[in-house]
Amino acid sequence: MNALTERCLAALRLLWIMGAMLGGLVASLGARAQLTIDIVGVGSQQIPVVTSEFVGDAKHSELLTTVIQADLARSGVIKNIANSGLPLTSELNADALAQYAARAADAAVVGSVTPSANGQFQVTFRLIDVPKRAQVAGLVYNVSAADMRATAHRIADVVYEKLTGDKGVFSTRLAYVSKSGSRYQLIVADSDGMNAISIVASAEPIISPAWSPDGTRLAYVSFENRKPSIFVQNVSTGSRQALIVARGNQSAPAWSPDGRSIAFASSQAGGTQLFIAGADGSNARRLTTNSSVIDTAPHWAVDGKIYFMSDRGGSPQIYRIDPSGGNAERVTFEGSENANPKVAADGKSMVFVKREGSRYALAIQDFASRQVQTLTQGPVDESPSFAPNGKLIVYASVYNGRGVLAAVSADGRVKQRLASSGADVREPAWGPFVR
Amino acid sequence: MQSKTPSRPVWIHALMLSAAIALTACSSTPEQAAKVEDRAATSTTSPSTQGLGTGTSTSPGAVTSAGTVGQNTNPDGLDPALRDPASPLSRRSVFFDYDSFSVKDEYKGLVEAHAAYLKRTPKARIVIEGNTDERGSREYNLALGQKRSEAVKRVMALLGVNDSQIESVSFGEEKPRNATQTEQAFAENRRADIRYVGE
Structure with missing residues (x-):
């Protein structure tokens, strides 16, 4: 009855498919998750944010970045700016700041993921106000590899709340x-x-x-x-x-x-x-x-x-x-x-x-x-x-x-x-x- | 439910089963089948109180014997008449109009046949399962299906069936007989089904 039938659920993998709408119009955008990030377009209402690759473990970095970007895109009020070619940093870095500004990002997410004791990982992140060249939030998490996705949701929650004033629901x-x-x-x-x-x-x-x-x-x-x-x-x-x-x-x-x-x-x-x-x-x-x-x-x-x-x-x-x-x-x-x-x-x-x-x-x-x-x-x-x-x-x-x-x-x-x-x-x- | 099948050899059951099938299949001989129809006829034409009186006073002999045969020959202990296509008791569905829960005249005979059976078989229990088409909210449809179920129960209560023999439940729109989205399907799904406990 309460068995976790993960196996049976393989066919039920769910994908959020996102439509960009204006004035309540339903636009169907096909069945590919990738479309979501590109097409969301409520114009000036959206806050442009760049989420940089995380410094450190490449595999976990990719997961963190991908999940955070997907969360922010799903909010509909944040627009992801491409992060390719940015200086790799988890700090407030002058060169990187210039690039964020050049890409018209209002905010930037940077961070790191590094192995710590007992198979755990230390994840750090900073949310940067690009025009003000200042850190808005910064947190450190000590988590297991299994909790990496949940950690990405928690980071996205902080970013969303700092940028919109409303609590994020990505961890729900x-x-x-x-x-x-x-x-x-x-x-x-x-x-x-x-x-x-x-x-x-x-x-x-x-x-x-x-x-x-x-x-x-x-x-x-x-x-x-x-x-x-x-x-x-x-x-x-x-x-x-x-x-x-x-x-x-x-x-x-x-x-x-x-x-x-x-x-x-x-x-x-x-x-x-x-x-x-x-x-x-x-x-x-x-x-x-x-x-x-x-x-x-x-x-x-x-x-x-x-x-x-x-x-x-x-x-x-x-x-x-x-x-x-x-x-x-x-x-x-x-x-x-x-x-x-x-x-x-x-x-x-x-x-x-x-x-x-x-x-x-x-x-x-x-x-x-x-x-x-x-x-x-x-x-x-x-x-x-x-x-x-x-x-x-x-x-x-x-x-x-x-x-x-x-x-x-x-x-x-x-x-x-x-x-x-x-x-x-x-x-x-x-x-x-x-x- | 009624598992009072003592220690008779299997072949006796087989024999009794074939006898029962022969009885129910041949509509002219058996007193029992005639009684069933009589009862339905009585109830249709007379007020419910009178139906109650005749039901309890005249039936015992014939009906009990039919009931006994059924109980001893069916694996589920139920009267074979309930499944006999020739018996009105095999008809189980009352259909309703859109957003309506009134029992239409054409189903009075069906409901009366079951009411009569329940009165002469006090051990029998039924569940009336109300259903709706898929239009409207699931919770509202559960409640509408319940109204349909209770409407059928009310007719049976008027005919003198003991309240404890009937449970009204609803499946709302959740268990459609026909899952397509046509008017025909919707009509098939707006119904109350009579199910005997043990079936």
């Missing part, structure tokens, strides 16, 4: 479901799709994965008992338990911000209503009480409210309710059907699936202005999940008849696609910041 993880034939797998991967491991494999459907706020556990819905049941599983140890054992369906788990409780949908009282239980399944109580309507897809936002979809007003719309109960307040008013709300980490906006005619697309609503902006074109976009910095949203889409993951920036400008060979991928959940 994604969970998603892969379906190949009649085989379903719940997969956890790095945010760039690498290091994918299967944590659950089943002949029955798996849906609705949700990360605990500390990133140690995943709640999800499995049909292995011939009905939807919620399981809570430790991601690293594989140990798991059913959240609730009851008649009917238990579905759509959502963690409270403190990780102590889980809101979910249940048919145990007839129909489908919201319930809340402890994360161990204890003290389950009913939150919404009208069995003749559908209440489901809860999301427990940072403002403490539970957002959910309900057809209580006739059509499926989004509402919010206090976890202690009381009246629900309607949040969406446009459109015939709005589903699957997710509130950004700053609590200021909400992404959801909006039906437009026969198309289902992502839309984002700003709570202050009540403005709704459509972010994607559909026709079958669903299951949005915010990156923990609120800048990107990963979601499920269909491309060439196959289930793919895609990501869009919260302003709709940057779009990417995460495709898989030989499998449909869907139900993404973006994990929290790594501590």
Whole structure:
């Protein structure tokens, strides 16, 4: 069940494929990862950065440089400047600075990777403000060879945060479901799709994965008992338990911000209503009480409210309710059907699936202005999940008849696609910041 | 479930199985098959309370014997009538209109046949599995499938079936019978299936 079937995943290697967009247009750029770095083009909005080769061990240097550049390119707000022919240095070097400036780079990343004791490596890096000819950040890591890729992500996180003011999400993880034939797998991967491991494999459907706020556990819905049941599983140890054992369906788990409780949908009282239980399944109580309507897809936002979809007003719309109960307040008013709300980490906006005619697309609503902006074109976009910095949203889409993951920036400008060979991928959940 | 198959030699099972097949295949002789149809007919024309009365009072003899044969001859202990194409009990799917969960008249007979069987076979348990087409969100479709499942259960409850014999669940859009994206496929997938526990 929790075996790390790395072997089986060879066919599922995921590649982020990046599209450069303007004004929310989807441009398909083919299926080669290399295109991503060259074509991202939102012009003056992008910060030009050069990542130099790392001094020292050639193999690890190449990995570090490649991963950092790929991360920065995927952010959509940074443009990589070619690093060939630059003076090899891990310091502030006058000749190198002149070259960075000549290549119009605003910032430069330099560093080194050298073997230290016990098979470990020491990795250093500096982020340089090129116009100011000054160091902005500098760090030293002592890591094993196996952690080199993770180290590159941590460096990219620092670079991104220093240049944009927002925390980077390159060290975070994604969970998603892969379906190949009649085989379903719940997969956890790095945010760039690498290091994918299967944590659950089943002949029955798996849906609705949700990360605990500390990133140690995943709640999800499995049909292995011939009905939807919620399981809570430790991601690293594989140990798991059913959240609730009851008649009917238990579905759509959502963690409270403190990780102590889980809101979910249940048919145990007839129909489908919201319930809340402890994360161990204890003290389950009913939150919404009208069995003749559908209440489901809860999301427990940072403002403490539970957002959910309900057809209580006739059509499926989004509402919010206090976890202690009381009246629900309607949040969406446009459109015939709005589903699957997710509130950004700053609590200021909400992404959801909006039906437009026969198309289902992502839309984002700003709570202050009540403005709704459509972010994607559909026709079958669903299951949005915010990156923990609120800048990107990963979601499920269909491309060439196959289930793919895609990501869009919260302003709709940057779009990417995460495709898989030989499998449909869907139900993404973006994990929290790594501590 | 019901594994009360004592120590009869295998050939006796084989004999009883062939007897059962012969019985169910030949529609004129067996009392049992007639009873099944009678019950369905009774329920269609009479109010549910009366259906309950007739079901419990008149059935025992004939039906129990059919049930016993089935239990002793099938590896899963289930009544062969459940699989007999000639029996209404072999019909298991109730289809629904788009975004609807009302049980259409054409499925009343099917639902009534199962209700009658459940009433005269108190040990039998069913799971009603609601399904939807793929349009709309997965979580909403789970809930819609549940409404379909519960709608079928409600009809059976009105016909007098004990609540503890039925569990309503939903597969939403996750287990389509037809995975293509055509109106025909969507129609096939909007349904509730009756499954006997042990099948």
